[in-house]
Amino acid sequence: MFHHKNFFRLSVVSLSMLLAGCISLDPDYQRPAAPVPKTWPSQGANADAKAVLTDWQHVLADPRLNQVVQRAVVSNRDLQESIADIEAARALYGEERASLFPTVDAELTQTRARSSSGAISSSAEADGAVSSFELDLFGRNRSLARAAKETWLASEATAQNTRITLVSETTTAWITLAADNSNLALAQQTMASAADTLRITQLQLNEGTAAAGDVSSAMSTYQQARATVASDKTQVAQDINALNLLVGDTVPANLLPGTIESLSPQAIAIVPAGVSSDVLLRRPDVIEAEHNLKSENADIGAARANFFPTISLTGSAGVGSSSLSNLFSHGANVWSFAPSITLPLFTGGSNLAQLHYAEAEKKGLIAAYEKAIQTAFEDVANALARRSTLNEQMDAQVQAVAAAQRSYDLARRSYEVGTGDYLTVLTDQRTLWSSQLNLVALQQTDFENRITLWESLGGGLK
Structure with missing residues (x-):
C-alpha cells in the first residue's frame, strides 16, 4: 500500500x-550585426568558391612540415595549458549547474x-x-549556470584559436629556417667568390697589373662575407631552437628544411578566399568574443533576479x-x-549597482565583439592585398637577380683579362648578393602569406 x-x-x-x-530574466540575446562589408576590398563574393581547404593537413603539402606541425599539436605546452583551461571551465560549469538540484x-x-x-x-x-x-523561482541560478557554460565554450574557442595560431607560428618558424638556410648558403657562396677574387687580385698585384687598393677592397669584401657566414650560422641555430620550443620537443634533422629554393612552390597551398566576409563569424577569436558576450548577458539575468525574494x-x-x-x-x-x-528590502543600492555594472560590461563586450570582427576583416584584407602583388614582385625580382648575375659575370671576366676595373666588379658583386637576399625574402613572404591567409580565415571553412 x-x-x-x-x-x-x-x-x-x-x-x-x-x-x-521556470522564469528567466536574461535579456533576449541578439547577435550584433557584423560591422564590416560583405565582400573584401577589390574582390566580389564568389558563390562557387566552396572547395575551401578545411584543416592544416590539407594546406601543408610538404610531408616534413606536416609531421613537424603534427608534433607541435601534440606536444606544445601552450596548447596543453589551453586544454587544461577548458577542463577547468567545464568543471566550474558543472559546479554551477549542480546548484539547480x-x-x-x-x-x-x-x-x-x-x-x-x-x-x-x-x-x-x-x-x-x-x-x-x-x-530558482526567478532563474538566478540558471542564469549563473548559463554564464558558466558560455565561459566554458569561450575557453574551447580560445584553445581552438591557440591551435590555429600554433600551426601558423610553427609553419612560419619552419619557413624562416629554410630562408635563413638560403641566406647562409648565399653568404658562403659570396665568401668563396670573394676569396677567389682576392687570390686573383693578389696575383695581379704581384705581376704589376693591379693596384694595392684593389687588394684591400677584395680583402674587405671577403671579410664581410666571412662575418656574415658566422652570423647566419648563429641565426640558423637559433631558428632551430625556436622551432623546437614551438614543437615542444627536438625536431629530427630529417624533418628540417633545406634552402627555401629547394621547397616545392606548392609546399603550402593557397586557400581560396572568394567568399562572403560572413565566414569571419567562424573564426575562433570571434566565437570566443561572442561567448563572452552571451555570458555577460546571463549575468544581467542573475543581477536582475537579485531584486526578487529567494x-x-x-x-x-x-x-x-x-x-x-x-x-x-x-x-x-x-x-x-x-x-x-x-x-531584499534594504541593500544600500548594492543590487542596483551590480545590475548597472553587468549592463555596462555587456556594452563593452559588444564593442569587443565588433572589434574582433573588424580586426579579422583587416587581417584577411591585408593578406589578400599582399597576395595580389606578390607574383608580380617575385617575377620582377627573379629578373633582377638574373640581370645582376650577368652583369657581375661580365665585369669579373673583364677584370681578369685586364680590360675592366675592380670597382665595377665589387659593385656588381654587392648588387648581386643584395638581389639574391631580396629574392629569398620574397620567397619567404610568399609562403608566410599563404599560411597567414589560412589563419586569417579562421583555419579554413568547415
Missing part, C-alpha cells in the same frame, strides 16, 4: 525541481543498550535529508525501528520541512 506521507515527501522534492528555472543525503544508524535488568535492546534508524536548496528549503525524512530486519517494513515514518524566505 502506498502511504500518503511518502507521497507528500516525494512531492516536495519533485516540486522544487520543477520550479527550478537539491543534494540528498542518506544515513543509517543502529543503537544497542543494556537495561538494569540485564536485557539487551537494539534499535536502528534511517534518515534522508535534503540540504539547504534554493528554489526561498531556501531544508527537508528531512526517515523511518525508525526497533529491529534492523524490519527497518522499512514496520518503522515509524518521520518527516520535516522548513522553508526560509529572504526579502
Whole structure:
C-alpha cells in the first residue's frame, strides 16, 4: 500500500525541481550585426568558391612540415595549458549547474543498550535529508549556470584559436629556417667568390697589373662575407631552437628544411578566399568574443533576479525501528520541512549597482565583439592585398637577380683579362648578393602569406 506521507515527501522534492528555472530574466540575446562589408576590398563574393581547404593537413603539402606541425599539436605546452583551461571551465560549469538540484543525503544508524535488568535492546534508524536548496523561482541560478557554460565554450574557442595560431607560428618558424638556410648558403657562396677574387687580385698585384687598393677592397669584401657566414650560422641555430620550443620537443634533422629554393612552390597551398566576409563569424577569436558576450548577458539575468525574494528549503525524512530486519517494513515514518524566505528590502543600492555594472560590461563586450570582427576583416584584407602583388614582385625580382648575375659575370671576366676595373666588379658583386637576399625574402613572404591567409580565415571553412 502506498502511504500518503511518502507521497507528500516525494512531492516536495519533485516540486522544487520543477520550479527550478521556470522564469528567466536574461535579456533576449541578439547577435550584433557584423560591422564590416560583405565582400573584401577589390574582390566580389564568389558563390562557387566552396572547395575551401578545411584543416592544416590539407594546406601543408610538404610531408616534413606536416609531421613537424603534427608534433607541435601534440606536444606544445601552450596548447596543453589551453586544454587544461577548458577542463577547468567545464568543471566550474558543472559546479554551477549542480546548484539547480537539491543534494540528498542518506544515513543509517543502529543503537544497542543494556537495561538494569540485564536485557539487551537494539534499535536502528534511517534518515534522508535534503540540504539547504534554493528554489530558482526567478532563474538566478540558471542564469549563473548559463554564464558558466558560455565561459566554458569561450575557453574551447580560445584553445581552438591557440591551435590555429600554433600551426601558423610553427609553419612560419619552419619557413624562416629554410630562408635563413638560403641566406647562409648565399653568404658562403659570396665568401668563396670573394676569396677567389682576392687570390686573383693578389696575383695581379704581384705581376704589376693591379693596384694595392684593389687588394684591400677584395680583402674587405671577403671579410664581410666571412662575418656574415658566422652570423647566419648563429641565426640558423637559433631558428632551430625556436622551432623546437614551438614543437615542444627536438625536431629530427630529417624533418628540417633545406634552402627555401629547394621547397616545392606548392609546399603550402593557397586557400581560396572568394567568399562572403560572413565566414569571419567562424573564426575562433570571434566565437570566443561572442561567448563572452552571451555570458555577460546571463549575468544581467542573475543581477536582475537579485531584486526578487529567494526561498531556501531544508527537508528531512526517515523511518525508525526497533529491529534492523524490519527497518522499512514496520518503522515509524518521520518527516520535516522548513522553508526560509529572504526579502531584499534594504541593500544600500548594492543590487542596483551590480545590475548597472553587468549592463555596462555587456556594452563593452559588444564593442569587443565588433572589434574582433573588424580586426579579422583587416587581417584577411591585408593578406589578400599582399597576395595580389606578390607574383608580380617575385617575377620582377627573379629578373633582377638574373640581370645582376650577368652583369657581375661580365665585369669579373673583364677584370681578369685586364680590360675592366675592380670597382665595377665589387659593385656588381654587392648588387648581386643584395638581389639574391631580396629574392629569398620574397620567397619567404610568399609562403608566410599563404599560411597567414589560412589563419586569417579562421583555419579554413568547415
